[in-house]
Amino acid sequence: MELLFVRSVNVTDKNKDAILKSKLENGIYLSAHGSYYINLNSSEPEKQEQSIARILKGAKALGEVQGRSIVFHCGYYKNYSVEDTYQRIMEKLNSMPYFNVDYRLETTGKKNQFGTLIELVSICKEIKTCKLCIDFSHIHARYNGRLKTYEDFADILHYVSEQLGKSALYDMHIHIAGINYNQNGEKNHLPLLESDFNFVECLRALKNYEVKGCVVAEGPLVEKDAILLKKTYENL
Numbered sequence: 001m002e003l004l005f006v007r008s009v010n011v012t013d014k015n016k017d018a019i020l021k022s023k024l025e026n027g028i029y030l031s032a033h034g035s036y037y038i039n040l041n042s043s044e045p046e047k048q049e050q051s052i053a054r055i056l057k058g059a060k061a062l063g064e065v066q067g068r069s070i071v072f073h074c075g076y077y078k079n080y081s082v083e084d085t086y087q088r089i090m091e092k093l094n095s096m097p098y099f100n101v102d103y104r105l106e107t108t109g110k111k112n113q114f115g116t117l118i119e120l121v122s123i124c125k126e127i128k129t130c131k132l133c134i135d136f137s138h139i140h141a142r143y144n145g146r147l148k149t150y151e152d153f154a155d156i157l158h159y160v161s162e163q164l165g166k167s168a169l170y171d172m173h174i175h176i177a178g179i180n181y182n183q184n185g186e187k188n189h190l191p192l193l194e195s196d197f198n199f200v201e202c203l204r205a206l207k208n209y210e211v212k213g214c215v216v217a218e219g220p221l222v223e224k225d226a227i228l229l230k231k232t233y234e235n236l
């Protein structure tokens with residue numbers, strides 16, 4: 001289950017014991033989606049610092065309930081080159097203390113957002129506290145509907161395994177959703193069955209590559225889509 005810290009951190013002193021109890025009783029893998037208001041590449045130092053503070057606050061709160069991964073989008077290119085953005089974001093990520101909660105860098109769906117698979121894999125190679133969150137739907141949308149066949153998904157898993165080792169596939173965090181997009185990338189999430197996202201071949205690739213970890217459904221029908229994904233996977 002992914003807790004939504006997207007507007008505020010909702011694990012508090014009041015509810016953390018109940019969350020932890022429920023997590024342990026039900027054997028749930030807990031992660032959190034970090035704040036939407038993060039830009040580690042902001043030209044304003046104050047905004048960079050605020051972004052880091054939001055990530056750290058989320059990581060600490062998640063750690064209190066034994067969560068494993070805080071997922072976030074690193075930021076935007078804005079007026080910086082791709083190379084400068086990479087360096088500036090990496091510096092910030094490298095400066096962040098570790099609270100036993102992995103920083104999961106999410107592949108992003110819009111062309112103006114930092115976070116291609118290649119960029120994030122490269123950061124994960126350099127910084128031990130950072131791991132991948134592969135949002136397949138974002139990759140699909142960023143390139144105007146690029147993921148169509150089994151091979152398209154397999155290529156991604158092959159690349160990750162080649163670059164980060166098989167161990168990365170055995171500890172993976174994944175987002176899957178239906179998605180609406182145009183030439184600039186992601187527009188909005190959709191229910192899986194109302195979109196062209198080929199979740200069946202995506203799941204088949206996950207199964208064949210023996211990927212382990214966590215798949216989180218997103219979108220307007222999140223519970224329904226989570227069950228759809230689970231049943232589809234089990235029937236492959």
Ligand SMILES: [Zn+2]
Nearest residue numbers: 033072073106
């Ligand atoms: Zn996200």
